[in-house]
Amino acid sequence: MRKIDIFDTTLRDGEQSAGINLNTAEKLEIAKQLERFGVDVMEAGFPAASPGDLDAVRQIASTIKHSSVTGLARSVKSDIDAAWEALKVAECPRLHVFIATSPIHMTYKLKQTPEQVVETAVESIKYAKQFFPIVQWSAEDAFRSDPAFLAHIVEQAIKAGASVINLPDTVGYATPHEYGAMFKYMKENVPNVEQVKLSSHCHNDLGMAVANTLAAIENGADQVEGTINGIGERAGNAALEEVGVALYTRKDAYNVETNLTLNEIKRTSQLVSQLTGMVIQANKAVVGKNAFAHESGIHQDGVLKEPTTYEIITPELIGETSNNLVLGKHSGRHAFHERAKEMGFLLDKEALNEAFKEFKQLADRKKEITKEDLWTILTHQQLKAEETAIYELESIQVQYGTEHIPTATVQVKIPEGTVVEDACTGAGSVEAIFNALERIVDGKVNLLDYRVSSIGKGRDALGEAVVNLTFNHTEELTGRGTAQDVLEASAKAYLNAINRSLLQKQMEELVKSSV
Numbered sequence: 001m002r003k004i005d006i007f008d009t010t011l012r013d014g015e016q017s018a019g020i021n022l023n024t025a026e027k028l029e030i031a032k033q034l035e036r037f038g039v040d041v042m043e044a045g046f047p048a049a050s051p052g053d054l055d056a057v058r059q060i061a062s063t064i065k066h067s068s069v070t071g072l073a074r075s076v077k078s079d080i081d082a083a084w085e086a087l088k089v090a091e092c093p094r095l096h097v098f099i100a101t102s103p104i105h106m107t108y109k110l111k112q113t114p115e116q117v118v119e120t121a122v123e124s125i126k127y128a129k130q131f132f133p134i135v136q137w138s139a140e141d142a143f144r145s146d147p148a149f150l151a152h153i154v155e156q157a158i159k160a161g162a163s164v165i166n167l168p169d170t171v172g173y174a175t176p177h178e179y180g181a182m183f184k185y186m187k188e189n190v191p192n193v194e195q196v197k198l199s200s201h202c203h204n205d206l207g208m209a210v211a212n213t214l215a216a217i218e219n220g221a222d223q224v225e226g227t228i229n230g231i232g233e234r235a236g237n238a239a240l241e242e243v244g245v246a247l248y249t250r251k252d253a254y255n256v257e258t259n260l261t262l263n264e265i266k267r268t269s270q271l272v273s274q275l276t277g278m279v280i281q282a283n284k285a286v287v288g289k290n291a292f293a294h295e296s297g298i299h300q301d302g303v304l305k306e307p308t309t310y311e312i313i314t315p316e317l318i319g320e321t322s323n324n325l326v327l328g329k330h331s332g333r334h335a336f337h338e339r340a341k342e343m344g345f346l347l348d349k350e351a352l353n354e355a356f357k358e359f360k361q362l363a364d365r366k367k368e369i370t371k372e373d374l375w376t377i378l379t380h381q382q383l384k385a386e387e388t389a390i391y392e393l394e395s396i397q398v399q400y401g402t403e404h405i406p407t408a409t410v411q412v413k414i415p416e417g418t419v420v421e422d423a424c425t426g427a428g429s430v431e432a433i434f435n436a437l438e439r440i441v442d443g444k445v446n447l448l449d450y451r452v453s454s455i456g457k458g459r460d461a462l463g464e465a466v467v468n469l470t471f472n473h474t475e476e477l478t479g480r481g482t483a484q485d486v487l488e489a490s491a492k493a494y495l496n497a498i499n500r501s502l503l504q505k506q507m508e509e510l511v512k513s514s515v
């Protein structure tokens with residue numbers, strides 16, 4: 001099978017992303033991880049850019065043994081000298097030297113004629129070859145270059161000693177078909193092309209960097225360049241983890257292999273994100289937080305029955321521990337039941353269905369259902385299964401205004417099974433609720449304590465209320481209630497305490513009668 005070399009430029013083109021600045025220690029850490037990931041070549045920096053970058057490239061070159069380390073240089077002797085200073089410690093020093101070949105770049109940026117550009121390119125390669133055993137030459141903005149001129153300069157670069165020829169789509173303008181055609185054209189029109197490896201280098205301005213890279217492979221590229229998480233100048237470079245996983249998953253289509261250790265992807269991606277401060281978008285292919293997350297019921301059910309229904313990549317392939325069935329408003333019973341089991345709740349079908357109903361109601365109101373929310377819902381159902389509710393809150397309505405006396409109207413299902421409604425005022429909304437409830441329950445309530453708190457974080461967290469009271473002069477009892485609204489939670493807590501008191505009384509009578 002044809003082998004594709006992976007050239008990582010996270011530490012050079014990736015670091016060119018606006019807002020990224022890595023120090024030597026950070027670059028070294030990433031370099032070591034890139035070596036574990038199995039990249040064939042890593043571009044450690046641009047040694048002429050600053051003494052700090054030169055030092056980082058030198059330290060990486062002297063540390064990394066299983067990947068070839070390179071640095072970038074303009075076609076300028078001082079840049080090549082700086083690169084040699086940094087890379088001479090490497091096992092097999094490799095230089096990456098470039099010059100632009102498109103009319104726009106030659107005319108406006110370099111202010112050189114095409115002939116002068118050929119001469120500069122050839123001179124720089126010959127100069128570099130005095131030091132470096134391997135020289136990679138890049139035609140910056142190759143894609144927007146005149147194809148015949150590009151073929152000519154590539155031929156001259158090979159004659160001058162380049163052993164890898166890189167043909168970048170520097171501004172991310174190419175379509176996959178066009179980018180592939182450029183490689184085909186070079187294969188057919190550069191007489192000495194078989195002496196070198198052709199390399200792709202794609203930018204993502206139109207979101208086609210990975211597709212273009214794959215098209216280059218289909219048309220004869222032997223090396224592909226890119227970065228971890230696709231970071232890089234402007235919209236970034238081709239994301240190497242996407243390229244690696246695409247080549248593996250669609251081996252049937254591409255029929256090539258790489259040296260990459262794919263299960264190092266997650267770790268590499270996380271490290272690069274952390275040290276560069278570039279957050280990975282949740283829906284990013286392969287490494288996004290949602291790449292293995294399923295939220296909708298139909299998908300969750302499918303994945304529980306057979307993962308390949310909705311997963312073409314296994315989480316383990318990239319070093320992720322498992323997929324993630326996220327519970328939200330689109331989830332279904334299968335996933336909910338599975339999660340309840342995982343959390344250790346052994347509820348019967350009816351209780352599970354009740355819990356699922358409660359979960360759906362909450363999911364409609366809340367952006368994210370947390371683990372704490374699930375605990376609360378499931379515990380509530382478990383307790384409910386163990387006790388008979390005597391008073392049950394049916395509905396609650398509170399009128400509150402700074403200029404008005406708070407009034408609460410409550411509907412409660414009483415032990416006889418009928419629903420009773422009452423209304424009351426109070427100094428505050430909670431007092432109004434408690435007063436209304438006291439009129440419904442049959443007995444004397446003495447409220448001793450009342451507290452509210454939130455379960456979990458965020459403004460949409462569930463509220464929990466705890467009420468301590470005595471009912472008909474029994475001993476003090478604690479009631480708990482949870483709801484998204486603290487007023488509803490308070491009413492539930494109040495009734496929960498009353499119910500517990502009544503249940504306790506029933507138990508005592510049962511014990512007495514059985515003696």
Ligand SMILES: CC(=O)SCCNC(=O)CCNC(=O)[C@H](O)C(C)(C)COP(=O)(O)OP(=O)(O)OC[C@H]1O[C@@H](n2cnc3c(N)ncnc32)[C@H](O)[C@@H]1OP(=O)(O)O
Nearest residue numbers: 016046048049050074075076098099100109110140170233
């Ligand atoms: C497509 C790419 O990603 S290319 C790599 C881009 N990366 C970087 O630029 C990061 C590192 N760069 C730097 O630190 C600086 O730009 C340096 C040290 C390289 C040069 O700095 P300065 O000397 O101050 O020049 P400055 O950056 O302002 O301008 C670039 C000069 O290099 C010239 N130049 C650009 N590319 C090349 C090239 N491949 N070969 C020769 N000269 C080049 C430009 O025409 C311009 O020349 P001029 O001064 O005669 O007009």
Ligand SMILES: CC(C)C(=O)C(=O)O
Nearest residue numbers: 098138140141168170
């Ligand atoms: C220097 C070259 C390889 C580059 O980064 C580009 O053209 O995008």
Ligand SMILES: [Mg+2]
Nearest residue numbers: 013170201233
């Ligand atoms: Mg680039």
